[in-house]
Amino acid sequence: MHDLAARVDELRRQPDSARELVGMLFEQSPSYAGRGTNEAERVRGYVLASFETAGLPPEGVPFVLEELELGNNPYTVAAAARALRGAREVPADAPALLVRAIERLRGADDVVSFDRFTPGPARADPVTALTELARTLAGLGPDARPALDELRRLVESEGGTFSPVVTAELATAMNALEGARATPAAGCCSEHGIGGATPVSLPGAASEIAALALEDQDGSRLSFFEAFAGRPTALTFFYTRCQNPEKCSLTVTRLARLARSCEAQGLDANVAGITYDAAFDRPARLRGYGADRAMAFSDRCRLLRTLGPFDPIQATFDLGVGFGPVTVNRHRLDLVVLDPALTVTAQFERRLWRETAVLDALLAAADVQAR
């Protein structure tokens, strides 16, 4: 562990090290293998914070935005805020995501330090995660103006939950944004200026895992081919003991809604989730988890687990997931759309996917069949 921290320290001192640092952010990187969630988060946060001085290259931006959008660990989210300070161009979504992160962490603020890797009581002048987020907003100045109204609303409605220090930092941030020249609002067509994940992957074939054995929430056993071939499919990944409510719990809730939308639109499609944690997520657990999130189970709407290793699924869809000694230690959001012949036609990764975009992808996959 300390070798890894020493390597990050070394990279921090070297010029042109940013790309190697980005390589350490992939969930399946050896940097995370076998670690617990806390350690994985610590490594990630330490690497992210390094971009403040190393510079944030474009390929590092999705990792930063993901953390600001979905992260619930104050240390890692604060590190993402620091990373943004190293960006040459501010991503359009960033200011709104910074404000959202402040809102999300307002009841769980904590002291953070990126000067040394090992956790421990702060040395002098402790700084908290919310302070880091506010300082990044202030530093963005004119570029963060689109988020000013949302920040004002947050401070007016939730001001009592911030410490005096954070309140002062937020006031400084608002002044910096107010004083800035007007700029066009970011994200012309997205909700609150925040865009969702867009399909990124090139088509690939999932037919190689057609024979892979699966088990659904009712204990029915079937192959990957039997579960998904013949109809377009929206397939996502989750596990029931995920600690971040913005990830798996929300994913399955949105999956249930997607299934209802398909039905309402008369779209004959499969909507399913496969767990990363097959040994723990047995059928009864899958059924309870789905039912609690309003999944209307049917032969087109299922939660499943692999009966053998998960590796073939991870390799086929290039999933961003890492494993600790017992369960998942870190994962990104992944949703793939398959056509009826099990070819991947779209993949949404890392950021929250929008239901309309997935429905469009399913309709396009259905058209492939019609043609």
Added chain:
Amino acid sequence: MDVAKYRERYEAQLAKAATSAEESAAAPLGEQNLEEQVPDLLATLQNREEPVASRTAALEALAALDFLGPRFAPFRARYKEALRDVATDQPQELRAQALELLAIDKDPYAQELLVQGLQEPTDALVPEAQAIQLLGYDDHAEVVPLVREVYERATGVAREEALRVLATDPESEQLFTRLLKDKSEKRSIRQLSASGLQSLNPEAFDETARKIVADDDDYNDIRATALAALAHGREARETPVDPKLVETVQKVGESTRSRSIRSAARRFLQSTEQ
């Protein structure tokens, strides 16, 4: 004695005995001026010159205030830093409480201290059993391989705590099955194994539990536990009624002299009628 008078006298004694920090803690939480009170409590907690009783009372008051949620949010970062500060402090009771509060939040620093204590028992800040219990609050920690090792060497309460942690580890399924079947094991270990196995693999638990229920030579409390768990599992998973199991339970319920088994059998049979 008149209950009202007794209560009055008891409350007067309580009020007299309270230290200033305890008084703060006893006041209704919603009425407290946190801006004044929390800094005082934090100062008392971190002041090594204060008596341990006052510092402990301050810690307990802060822990209670933490339940106020949004009202306590402005102080939460300072509170957690104070807990980290006293987690290695001299008074054992104080540091144990601080470590517990941090461990509930899955605090990495507290986890590191606890793991160090398990690896080097002479430097441990809390007893082995408590360290395992506190680390068990985080089922995503990398502590399970260490706890498997500790289980092998531990005795008494520490061994039981290790089993509680391993109940989230699918690789421990075989261990729980073996312990549950082993009549020479302590009953507490077998009961923990029953709940561990039922959590990890309900179907495997059912299979083992059926054998235990039908085994007249096994201990009555273990048989009753197995039977109650079978009933609960059947209800929770809405599994279909198995006539063979119903027949076995009927026979066991009629022939046993144990009240606990009769009661568990009745509950199981009722669950099959619904």
